Amino acid sequence: MLPSESDPTLTKMEIEDSSALLAEGQSKFQYSVLELRRRPFRTVSVCLGVLCLLLLVGIIGQAVHHNKVEANQQNKHSALLKEQDKLQENLKTVLRDRAELRGSQSRLQDNYNHLSSRMEELETNDKINVESLETSQAELQTSVATLTKERDQLKTSQSELQRRNEDLTKANDFMQKSHNSLSETKDKLQNNYKSVVKERDQLQNSYNNLTRAKEQMQLDYNVLYNEVEELQARHNLSTSEKDKLQSNHDNLTLQNEVLQKGYAILVKGMKQLQAGFSNLVTERDRLSVVNRNLTTERDALEARNSNLTAERDQLQKQLNTTIEKITCLPGWVKFQQSCYYLSSSLSKKTWSNSRSDCKKKGGDLVIITSPEEMAFLNGLITARGEFWIGLSDSGQEANFVWVDGTPLVTPFWAEGQPNHHGGKEQDCVEFWHRSSGNGAWNDEQCTLESSWICEI
Incomplete structure (x- = not known):
């Protein structure tokens, strides 16, 4: 902006000097610097005002941030105390579970060794007797x-x-x-x-x-x-x-x-x-x-x-x-006194159709009665998925019964289950695979299609 003639702080000499500079083709930057030199107190006042405003805003923001941080720290401290108590309780539970798991691990190791030796014998016998097994399958089914x-x-x-x-x-x-x-x-x-x-x-x-x-x-x-x-x-x-x-x-x-x-x-x-x-x-x-x-x-x-x-x-x-x-048919896996069949993860059926498939194979949907059996089935499943088991409450709500008519005695529900999620009629039970642990159960609609597990 050009200097105004009405500015009392500018003398006539300064106006002439400015005109001379403009006439000589000085750059706008030099002109601005010259203007700042001629009005230093106003510039300093503006800068100090802006700086004070920035400091005030920074102090207010710092105070608000400090209050928020202090509140967050207090909440985190309370949450950490609760989490510490919960972790202590979980630690006690984990210690007890670890002792039980060690015993279960020892038994499972013995069973695994026995099953490994038995599996080697079965593989050897299977290589030798494949043709004879095919011819005597009907006799084996009768024997089974x-x-x-x-x-x-x-x-x-x-x-x-x-x-x-x-x-x-x-x-x-x-x-x-x-x-x-x-x-x-x-x-x-x-x-x-x-x-x-x-x-x-x-x-x-x-x-x-x-x-x-x-x-x-x-x-x-x-x-x-x-x-x-x-x-x-x-x-x-x-x-x-x-x-x-x-x-x-x-x-x-x-x-x-x-x-x-x-x-x-x-x-x-x-x-x-x-x-x-x-x-x-x-x-x-x-x-x-x-x-x-x-x-x-x-x-x-x-x-x-x-x-x-x-x-x-x-x-x-x-x-x-x-x-x-007892020997299991090809495609079936033996555990204790039963044989188990795991359907393909790509093959999915409703609960009733899954049970019909198990009956065609000479068995029924699996009945689970022990933590060892849960651990075995969870280890049998190689990928995360849902598998139908032989448990439902379709006869009477909340009265879960196995497919052989026996009532449920030892449940292995997942946390918060059964819950009839969304108010739907979830009368059939499926097995949830877990990467660690023994797996868990969930109630689901019988008309949904999932994989399934058979047992003889």
Whole structure:
């Protein structure tokens, strides 16, 4: 902007100098520098004002930022404290789970070693007997069905033996309690018997003392009686002495009667004590007979329990032998006493169609009853996905039942499941694969299509 002639701070000389500079073709930059030199105080004032404004804005922003940072730090500190408590609880849970997992790992390692050796044998046998297996597949299916029936029968027998063992254990506990009660009663009777014997001894001592006193009184009486006879002989000598002796004789007679009554009372008390002692002896003999009978019955129950235990062990050995003889069809994987079939991740069906496919293969959708089986299935699945299992509550809401009709006892739900997400009827259960752990369950709509797991 050109300098105004009305500016009082510019002199005429300065105006002429500016015009001269413009006339000489100086650059705009030089002109601006010259203008700033001629008005330094205004420029400095503007710069200081802008700088103060910037400092004020910076201070306000710094204060707001500091308040936000302090609030965030406080929230983070509270969250960290909560997270610390939660981590401590999780640490305890993890320690317990680690101990359990170590035991499970040891068992799984043993099972893995056994399965590895068995797998090598099966691979060798498979290479040798491929052609014979193809020709005898129908016979193997019949054998598998027979073995399955035998397995079910063995399971039923095992359950019955388990129930009998529990009944015997309860009976044994009852007998043990009865024996302890009888022992306590016997101890009490023994203490009572000792107390009665002690009282009897005391009464016997009292009786002996009274007997000795009586004998002494009898001797005194005899002596007095002799003296009375002597006095009677001397009756003619002194009537007054006779009366006196008669009085003494009467007193002694009264004392003798009193002693006789006391002796009768003691004899009666002794008879009562004798009767009570006889009753206690009879009761003790009866309790001894009852105790012997109970002991005999307990020994018989223990022998029966031992026989049942031996029979159970024998059946378990037979079951294990039968399980070891079971071989799975090609495409199936063996675990414990069952064979498992995992459908392709590209093949997906509804829950009912998946079950129909398992039935065509001679099995049904898998039934999971243990953490070891969960871990095995989770390891059998090589990629993340969802697989139908044989569990649903289509019959009654929230009452999950396996495909064989047994109710759900040991669940392995994922966190927050089952939840009927979105208010939909999620009546069928699927298996969620996890990269670590044993996997989990989720309820889902039966009409959705997923992969599936079969079991024979």
